[in-house]
Amino acid sequence: MPELPEVETVRRDLAPLVAGRRIEAVEVDPASAPLLLGNTGIDAFRAALVGRRFLGIGRRGKYLLFELDDGNTLVAHLRMTGRLVWRRHAAPPEPYQRAMLELDDGHDLRWSDLRKFGTWRLVADPNDAVGKLGPEPVDDGFTLPGFRTALKGRSAPIKSVLLDQRRVAGIGNIYADEALYEARIAPSTAAGQIGPASAKRLHAAVRSVLERGIANRGASFKDYVDGAGQQGHQQMFVQVFRRTGKPCYACGSMIERVVIGGRSTHFCPRCQRTPRRRPARAR
DNA sequence: CGTTACCTGAAA
DNA sequence: TTTCAGGTAACG
Structure with missing residues (x-):
């Protein structure tokens, strides 16, 4: 579903909200974890994220790049029906919510995905997760x-x-x-x-x-x-x-x-x- | 290269 | 019941 303009809009919305925030807790629906996280188990994923802080959010093509304070990057792709929204802890779950990151300011980053095609990959080098991408079309590199x-x-x-x-x-x-x-x-x-x-x-x-x-x-x-x-x-x-x-x-x-x-x-x-x-x- | 699979639901 | 869906990897 989301293409570059949709992904860029999410990036611009979320970047100022997550920058500097610390991840307090990580929840992933076990039934959704294999498709969402690939080979990484929920426990390993949680252990790698809890305590980290977000530096900012980048974008490459349709991928969102959540930069962490340990140098790693959480690379997210929304595929067809993925959504990333910012909610207060107390807010009810999103429809088809599959995962969330609880932050240190009383808010969560909620992930929902009806069709479960979306992916999260935690990597040291985002290039490892985005594949071979052409130039960014809204950029001088697109000549x-x-x-x-x-x-x-x-x-x-x-x-x-x-x-x-x-x-x-x-x-x-x-x-x-x-x-x-x-x-x-x-x-x-x-x-x-x-x-x-x-x-x-x-x-x-x-x-x-x-x-x-x-x-x-x-x-x-x-x-x-x-x-x-x-x-x-x-x-x-x-x-x-x-x-x-x-x-x-x-x-x-x-x-x-x-x-x-x-x-x-x-x-x-x-x-x-x-x-x-x-x-x-x-x- | 085009087609199929992944998954779930809405609409025809 | 069948078709279609902002995507992409893995097929043949």
Whole structure:
């Protein structure tokens, strides 16, 4: 569920609340622990965290990086339905609450996750937990030449390449569809077939849809909430995502839905066309 | 490369 | 009853 803008919103909400706080206690639902913690047992996990203080929270792609005062990092991924919210000790459990960290100021960091796909990993080097991630798209490291190299020679549909975290970090299904709409590119277009002008539009569109998503505190279509448990607003401003059968705001054509790489994909068949490289001129 | 599995629930 | 779901790892 949460993509870069949603994860960044949670990070910004929680960072000032946890910075400097000490972890007093750790609770993990035993039934959820194997998927959440992987090979680490609950006792070992608790022993490693209790008494530690948070320094701050970073983010890489869709991962949250909770920096601890012993140099280790708690790397969290919300996957589809994970939530991290800040609550008073006395507050009732969240729906589908699976774990919590009790802090020294009367509050808890509550983890809930209906589908249990989310992960927590305690590591010395966050790079060990995030895999091979491409550049941060809302950052100077995301350059047009680098983006063009990522597309070059690839026969996969551009939609799939945008979702490939090794190419660009943090884009998910909502913002992939929205960026392709903004760049006026059909999602089925082979990535390698995208010419310089289209690549430039898409590069700019990726940045702008993500920045708008952050400005609107993320998109809450179903499960996503921010660090205070509140919904985001970006779902009210999407152009194509889950607008199947509704009119395109630009041309009035019906938005269509197809499946690409196993993911629902929404686009305007009139506004979004397959860009053609400039055909080679005769002689 | 595309498909399947992980898990639970809501909606069609 | 069947399909679908803001993600990703592991398949073939």
